[in-house]
Amino acid sequence: MTRSRYHEFNAPSGWNAMLPARRPRPAITGAHKAKYAIVGAGYTGVAAARRLIELDPRAEVILVDASTVGEGSSGRNSGFTRPIELPIELTAANAGKVGKVGRFNQEGFAYLHGIIEAHGIDCGLTRAGVIRGAATELGEGRLRASHAVLQEMGQESTLLRRADMEDRVGTAYYRCGLYVPESYLLQPAALIRGLADSLPAGVALYERSLVRKLARREKWHLELDGASVLADHVILATNAYIKQFGYLLDRLVATYTYAAITEPMGPADSARIGSMPAWGILPAHRMGTTCRRVGRDRLLVRSLASYEGELSPAAVREGLMKKYLARWPHLSHVGLEHVWGGATAFTMNGSPWWGRLDDGLYASGGCNGAGITKGTLLGKRLAELITGHGDHAALAEAFGRASWIAPEPFRTIGYKVISRKELKRAGAEA
Numbered sequence: 001m002t003r004s005r006y007h008e009f010n011a012p013s014g015w016n017a018m019l020p021a022r023r024p025r026p027a028i029t030g031a032h033k034a035k036y037a038i039v040g041a042g043y044t045g046v047a048a049a050r051r052l053i054e055l056d057p058r059a060e061v062i063l064v065d066a067s068t069v070g071e072g073s074s075g076r077n078s079g080f081t082r083p084i085e086l087p088i089e090l091t092a093a094n095a096g097k098v099g100k101v102g103r104f105n106q107e108g109f110a111y112l113h114g115i116i117e118a119h120g121i122d123c124g125l126t127r128a129g130v131i132r133g134a135a136t137e138l139g140e141g142r143l144r145a146s147h148a149v150l151q152e153m154g155q156e157s158t159l160l161r162r163a164d165m166e167d168r169v170g171t172a173y174y175r176c177g178l179y180v181p182e183s184y185l186l187q188p189a190a191l192i193r194g195l196a197d198s199l200p201a202g203v204a205l206y207e208r209s210l211v212r213k214l215a216r217r218e219k220w221h222l223e224l225d226g227a228s229v230l231a232d233h234v235i236l237a238t239n240a241y242i243k244q245f246g247y248l249l250d251r252l253v254a255t256y257t258y259a260a261i262t263e264p265m266g267p268a269d270s271a272r273i274g275s276m277p278a279w280g281i282l283p284a285h286r287m288g289t290t291c292r293r294v295g296r297d298r299l300l301v302r303s304l305a306s307y308e309g310e311l312s313p314a315a316v317r318e319g320l321m322k323k324y325l326a327r328w329p330h331l332s333h334v335g336l337e338h339v340w341g342g343a344t345a346f347t348m349n350g351s352p353w354w355g356r357l358d359d360g361l362y363a364s365g366g367c368n369g370a371g372i373t374k375g376t377l378l379g380k381r382l383a384e385l386i387t388g389h390g391d392h393a394a395l396a397e398a399f400g401r402a403s404w405i406a407p408e409p410f411r412t413i414g415y416k417v418i419s420r421k422e423l424k425r426a427g428a429e430a
């Protein structure tokens with residue numbers, strides 16, 4: 001039997017706060033039985049739930065989440081999603097893997113896009129393209145190399161000079177950029193709300209329902225406060241929190257990262273955040289800072305990282321303010337209205353962990369910073385695996401398997417040493 005150690009975030013999601021109030025589904029009470037139970041109503045869990053009903057329409061699916069929809073990390077991210085993954089360093093050596101994985105990401109994106117269209121989910125999905133921004137010589141070298149490889153792959157991309165960047169995004173901070181048009185921006189809390197609220201009738205969604213214990217008896221037994229669920233099949237769609245149930249301790253690391261959205265700006269300031277009506281910048285280093293325009297009149301900055309726990313709210317606000325002011329010093333009179341953190345599950349080699357943990361027990365986690373498309377894909381594919389649909393060997397081969405991570409205390413020491421070294425190397429990209 002394993003017990004949960006769930007982390008409640010220090011601050012609400014800014015994205016969720018900007019939406020009209022939503023009435024959460026009630027918490028689960030009493031004893032339940034279901035063919036399928038899913039823990040976690042983020043992108044992975046809702047995709048798995050929907051696909052299970054598509055493939056097994058008469059089954060009952062119980063989907064529980066400790067929080068309310070929109071307050072998990074699926075409602076806390078920066079809202080970049082793309083059918084083709086663009087690694088920070090695209091080289092001739094990793095281009096083959098990118099191509100192979102891209103085929104599956106396209107499947108995940110097409111599934112997500114189909115649901116958004118079918119249910120009219122108003123999440124601001126915009127084909128804004130993505131800019132990789134470089135503020136250092138190292139970053140510029142990476143962008144130039146990526147550009148050459150993209151050209152060889154037949155993928156459209158454009159190199160932007162400092163002046164182009166300044167025109168497009170209103171800051172001269174970046175020495176260059178690489179613009180890739182096949183990429184999308186969206187409002188993540190609106191997306192996860194829309195996905196959860198349009199689930200088919202066979203899915204019973206319960207919010208504010210923390211699974212405290214998971215045990216194998218004849219079937220899988222989930223224990224919650226004042227409730228229990230007995231299920232033939234259980235999916236742990238809890239990403240970084242799969243570890244709370246005693247699984248994948250040597251595969252996943254919970255990393256927290258942070259975001260802020262400014263106050264709305266007046267028309268004069270809005271005109272100074274670039275000529276493009278929608279844009280997003282991903283960094284040229286993994287410890288770097290992400291920025292995007294939010295609507296016409298706000299900016300988002302995502303940066304900073306911490307290991308297995310959140311930084312203090314004061315440190316987060318101060319740290320994000322520094323990143324914002326370094327890029328848009330002329331907007332120092334515009335404050336940060338929403339500041340929050342979220343969790344991601346990182347793996348040592350960047351591959352997610354996906355599949356069967358035990359008889360009737362499945363999990364997917366470790367989508368790193370790309371869970372909108374990848375979580376959707378892997379949730380969908382887990383449902384197919386469980387119901388015996390499709391062949392998943394090519395997917396497993398393309399993504400690879402999350403590799404082994406050393407136990408404590410080596411893990412913490414290793415994380416600290418590597419992140420300090422990488423942060424120094426990132427320089428102005430951070």
Ligand SMILES: Cc1cc2nc3c(=O)[nH]c(=O)nc-3n(C[C@H](O)[C@H](O)[C@H](O)COP(=O)(O)OP(=O)(O)OC[C@H]3O[C@@H](n4cnc5c(N)ncnc54)[C@H](O)[C@@H]3O)c2cc1C
Binds near residue numbers: 067
């Ligand atoms: C600041 C930030 C920026 C990011 N930017 C991007 C981006 O631009 N694009 C992108 O694709 N990805 C981005 N990510 C990553 C993305 O948010 C994740 O990959 C994604 O949320 C993973 O989805 P998931 O469904 O697997 O897990 P989650 O979204 O973490 O969902 C897991 C759910 O499980 C629930 N849960 C956990 N434990 C329990 C329990 N014991 N009982 C019941 N419920 C439980 C949680 O409440 C949660 O809702 C970002 C992440 C952060 C934090």
